[in-house]
Amino acid sequence: MLFLLSFPHTRRNTFFHWVSGERVMSCASKRHVRSESAFRFRAVSALLPPSPPALPAVRIEYPPPDISPWIAGNCGIQGVHHFESRRPGPHVAVTALMHGNEYAGAYALQQLLMQPLRPLHGRLSLIFLNLAAYKNFNPARPTLSRFVEEDMNRLWQPELIASAHTSVEMQRVREVLPVLETVDILLDIHTMLWPAQPLFLCSMAENSRDLAYCVSGAQTNPPAVVQDSGHEDGLRLIDYTRFNTPHSYMRACLLEAGQHWQKNAAQQALLSTRLFLAQTGTLPSAPTSTAPSEPVRQAVVTDCVQALTSRFVFVQPFTSGSIIRKAGTVIAFDGQDEIRTPYNNCILVMPNLRPRRGHTAVRLAKRLNNKTGT
Ligand SMILES: [Zn+2]
Incomplete structure (x- = not known):
């Protein structure tokens, strides 16, 4: 569906x-x-x-998930897990750990990977992005492992990727790009430092807004959907040309699942991932997807x-x-x-x-x- x-x-x-x-x-x-x-x-x-104000004193409510069984990946690229249905359908991807200290998405992927995965249609990729930054996560100084050298979610400009610029994060972008270049529908999972309700961010492209709207609207308490045209200091993955072209089938949205290291953010990440995969026809419907929904709040x-x-x-x-x-x-x-x-x-x-x-x-x-x- x-x-x-x-x-x-x-x-x-x-x-x-x-x-x-x-x-x-x-x-x-x-x-x-x-x-x-x-x-x-x-x-x-x-x-x-x-x-x-002082930085918020955020309690780490659950430990960083152990992703060591999945670091090697299953398709020749570290942290990338790829599954084929051998039936026609879109290539759907969920990305986590763009920022190394935002591990709610890693929790969601871990929960999925612990079960046998076989897409109903098309192809599925589950991707742990900034493995190097995540490896540095230290509960005593949890804000310091957002990245190693630079913010990985400001590097998705084709000219920059093709340039001589290099860093730990830039190398990782180039490593996973061949996979992302074939993805049709993407969910990128993040969390926030300051207390806030979950929300979806998407570009100004209508198809990406519709994606966020559908995944939000299937929830009992739908996160707000906010459209924006990105940051001045670099392109996010959801702004990458492939996902940000008007009237194209390709689409992407970013989930801010809640505050860093809070259990409800991990639960929101898992719920949204399951709904996203059900709505794209990749995996069977999640039981929660039948819950009556409130109207979706939208802003630009x-x-x-x-x-x-x-x-x-x-x-x-x-x-x-x-x-x-x-x-x-x-x-x-x-x-x-x-x-x-x-x-x-x-x-x-x-x-x-x-x-x-x-x-x-x-x-x-x-x-x-x-x-x-x-
Ligand atoms: Zn983030």
């Missing part, structure tokens, strides 16, 4: 929670520092930026706010999904700049409360009423 489920499109006002921004409004004069920016203003403000990212200084700080510890009612509300300071919401009812997607300079601090998004974007 390929995405044949239909879902209610009822408007619901409780998808994201509301935050009043009035108390942080400033009466100082403002001017744009970059004409192309709808959210960044230079200000002489009466407000002093608050101190940045309009602006990606990068921290231009090392002094980026939010005015309060926003959580993902916060809605700022009024346009022009100050949500953060970045050195001498104020970051203001560019429109009413602006949704904050995955705010990073301690962004490093040059990294994404938050995405600003508009709510869509239903999957057609009307």
Whole structure:
């Protein structure tokens, strides 16, 4: 069954929670520092930026899964497991460990690989991506093994892959690329540092949005679906040309399954993987896929706010999904700049409360009423 489920499109006002921004409004004069920016203003403000919050003390609720039986792979590439049905159908793939300390996806793949796997149709690949970073995972310093040399999920630009640039992560991209170049439908599993409800991210391509929408909508508590056009600092796997071409059959989405190292994130990763494989016709339907679903919350990212200084700080510890009612509300300071919401009812997607300079601090998004974007 390929995405044949239909879902209610009822408007619901409780998808994201509301935050009043009035108390942080400033009466100082403002001017744009970059004409192309709808959210960044230079200000002489009466407000002093608050101190940045401490990193969250996230408890490691379950240990990193032992993937040693699957490191060798079964098709000549480390960490890649490939299964053929010998019947026509798409090549479907699930990727985990793009970031070495986000092991909810590895847990999901481990659970699948412990059983005999035979796709009903097409082909299936289960891929552990950044094995080198995962090997470095240390529960005493769990945030340090996101990557070895550079963020693997910013390297999926064909020109960069073809260039002389090299790193541990770049080499791994080149190793798995021959497999990914034949994948038609992809689910890439991640988790988040800051507390947040699960959500699906996808590119602006309609087919990828439909994929995320279907996997979300089959759940009793559907994760939000957020479309964006990526990061300024490099292409993600879901942005790779093969998966990000309008009107193409190929499609991809990224699951942020929850907070790092939390059991409910591992459960969400496994549930979404099973539903994804059932909906693509790769494996039999998961029992949970028959549960009645709530409407799927959808949003589209309009602006990606990068921290231009090392002094980026939010005015309060926003959580993902916060809605700022009024346009022009100050949500953060970045050195001498104020970051203001560019429109009413602006949704904050995955705010990073301690962004490093040059990294994404938050995405600003508009709510869509239903999957057609009307
Ligand atoms: Zn990640």
